[in-house]
Amino acid sequence: MELRQLRYFAKAAETLNFSDAAKALNIAQSSLSQQIKQLEDELNVQLFLRNSHSIRLTEAGEEMLPFALRTIHDAETCADRIHDLQKLLTGTLNIGITYSFSPILTETVISFMKMYPHIKLNIIYRPMSELMELLAKRDLDFVLAFKPTKPVADVESHILFQNSLSAIVSSTHPLASKDKVTLAELGKYELALPSKGLQARNTFDSLVTTYNDFQIRIELNEVNILLKLIRQTHLVTVLAEDSIYNECDVKAVPLDIPDNEMIGCVHILKDTYHKHSMKEFIRLLSESLIVKKRQNSWI
Structure with missing residues (x-):
């Protein structure tokens, strides 16, 4: 039994499609099928039920999957420890980030790449729920996102900074001159909101459950497009204040409602090995100008 075969088996079990698994592994489908067949022959069991359209795990396959995943994780942890012993001269760091943290x-990223030029960074942008699933599967080393409304099992959330949920408007918008915006004032304008499921939208919806007089004109899951719309129209969006850091011609005006803070966090798995490269990246992030600025603004 080879580690490669276990990786192929695990990916096929995840996708339930040999073609998709082969593409994800960047190998030929025939090679994947051959290796899985060899694994089945060695174990003298059938791991997948196959037909012309799909595959699914047999009872033996279901039984084997958690052990295969544990073996793969242990092998990767061994490699990570060796890389760390090489003083961050090589390796890969997998980072999950929500759109608002961009x-x-x-x-x-620039500082880290200069200091550790041989460490590859894989940065994945997804909604928080998807990132937490990837973290649980150990496909990510850590996640940058706001604190969830409910604790996530087996995840530690370490606070980086606090932020305000704000109305984001163009610099020429009537609301741009205000220090705060009430819900009644927000209700006078058409809104372009982040899609349901994104953290800013989830927080906003949880805070305005008793107020329904909003004119929601458009919903988007892409912050950059939202900001382009805001710049060119009188639409208003609602995002965390730091979503417009270094953005021109837009302004964040905090919402005048209780508990509108959004707490920026680093999320990591409990009781698992943490790469030195991850700790170093988080250290640099904590010392970055924008994070220091946000920390000082709440002191």
């Missing part, structure tokens, strides 16, 4: 990342 503005705070650039400074740290």
Whole structure:
């Protein structure tokens, strides 16, 4: 039994499609099928039920999957420890980030790449729920996102900074001159909101459950497009204040409602090995200008 065969088996079990698994592994489908067949022959069991359209795990396959995943994880942990012993001269760091965190990342990425030029960074943008699933599967080393409304099992959330949920408007918008915006004032304008499921939208919806007089004109899951719309129209969106860091011609005006803070966090798995490269990246992020600025603004 080879580690490669276990990786192929695990990916096929995840996708339930040999073609998709082969593409994800960047190998020929025939090679994947051959290796899985060899694994089945060695174990003298059938791991997948196959037909012309799909595959599914047999009872033996279901039984074997958690052990295969544990073996793969242990092998990767062994490799990570060796890489760390090489003083961050090689390796890969997998980072998950929500769209709202994008503005705070650039400074740290540039600094990290200069200091550790041989460490590859894989940065994945997804909604928080998807990122937490990837973290649980150990496909990510850590996640940058706001604190969830409910604790996530087996995940530690370490606070980076606090932020305000704000109305985001163009610099020429009537609301741009205000220090705060009430819900009644927000209700006078058409809104372009982030899609349901994104953290800013989830927080906003949880805070305005008793107020329904909003004119929601459009919903988008892409912050950059939202900001383009805001710049060119009198639409208003609602995002975390730091979502417009280094953005021109837009302004964040905090919402005048209780408990509108959004707490920026680093989310990591409990009781698992944490790469030195991850700790170093988080250290640099904590010392970055934008994070320091946000920390000082709440002191």
